[in-house]
Amino acid sequence: MDGTWDLVRESLVPLLQGTVTGTIPLTAVSFVLGLLLALVVALMRLSGIAPLAAAARCYVSLIRGTPLLLQLFIIFYGLPSLGVTIDPFPSAVIAFSLNVGGYAAEVVRAAILAVPKGQTEAALTIGMDYATTMRRIVLPQAARVAVPPLSNTLISLVKDTSLASAVLVTELTRKANELAAPTYEFFTLYVVTAAYYWVVCLGLSAVQSRLEVRLNRYVAR
């Protein structure tokens, strides 16, 4: 029993390292890139230009219709046979960004559609072009609608990054495996690791609540 507690104590710092240098940057970079991708895909679908809209629909369908682990394997283990070799971390970033992009595109599209048409018209009458109208008028209002579902996407992503352990990224789950393997203390280490994920997600939920309050301040109740 003493040995178990010693192991937990010795694991705390390496697991924290895996979180701070692996899980969190992987999540953050993938989420930001994924959101940008989602915005582009959503605007393509809303563009009214048939080939763009069709390409966007096809992309969303592929991403949502195939397993994330398989997308990761295709990029890391599959692409080298086509002569494209990508390191573990960038491979994971690409796979997760594409995945977030596919799911969040629908959220962003729905949020943009939820902004009344009169807002765009008012923006046009004060001289705004399409890009300025989106940036200054539509997207800030769409954000209010999009934050709760996008927070779901982000929290899912935190946990999905554990899949990156299967393509050799040294993130939290892989660290746990490395620490557990020589000692056979799988139960203890996995429970501690789960607690790390949980704490990260708790923090994100708190941020979400504050963001929602902020974005709702201009809404009548």
Next chain:
Amino acid sequence: MSTPAGGPLLEARGLEKSFGDNHVLRGVDVLADAGTVTVLIGPSGSGKTTVLRSLNLLEVPDAGSVRIGQARMEFPAPGGRPDRRAVARLRAQSGMVFQAHNLFPHLTVLGNVTEGPVVVQRRPPAEVRAEALALLERVGLAGKAEQYPHQLSGGQQQRVGIARALAIRPALLLFDEPTSALDPELVGEVLAVMKDLADQGWTMVVVTHEMRFARQVADRVLFLDGGVVVEEGAPAEVLGAPRHERTRRFLHRLADPL
């Protein structure tokens, strides 16, 4: 905004517009001299709002031409799609007040008024802010600058909408049924601001059902029905002694809905 010598400030000719099979405008002319108030009246579906929205290209006419000051466009545009720069130039000539005010809910009252001048026209923020505060004072909302639109009454919101339209320094003000969505007791404060603007010499085109406003403030009244101007003239003529049966029926229904 200089205009060609002697010409009206606003000159829209032969406007036509269809939505699918619905031929909403069938050749409408609207002319307005600088400093005059033109009121468009007519039954719902007559095309009056579409005329107004054609003047700033929220609806692109299928045929006809629109000129405000020096900015002029022909429809259908040569080459199909209207030139974006020409559209922007024509739009910059007019400010619009909407029936549902369409204020930006995420911006403060002051933010709503300064958005166009600062973000689009890139004028110095300090100068714009001072001008916007003066505009808010003019529409009777001096103390409301830092509030959000949802904290205001309907009449106050609509007056912010007027200040927002004025802030871009347009040559022409367009009003699309500005009091139709308001509670009756709030109509007066908005009409008072509009009358004030008319007295100051603003050129205005107003779609409204407020006949007293038309009688007291308008220089010209256009009665539209079925996508054409049935009758136009001074308010005393069109509203006081209408020549056409359709105008008479419309005015009668308005005066006595039951």
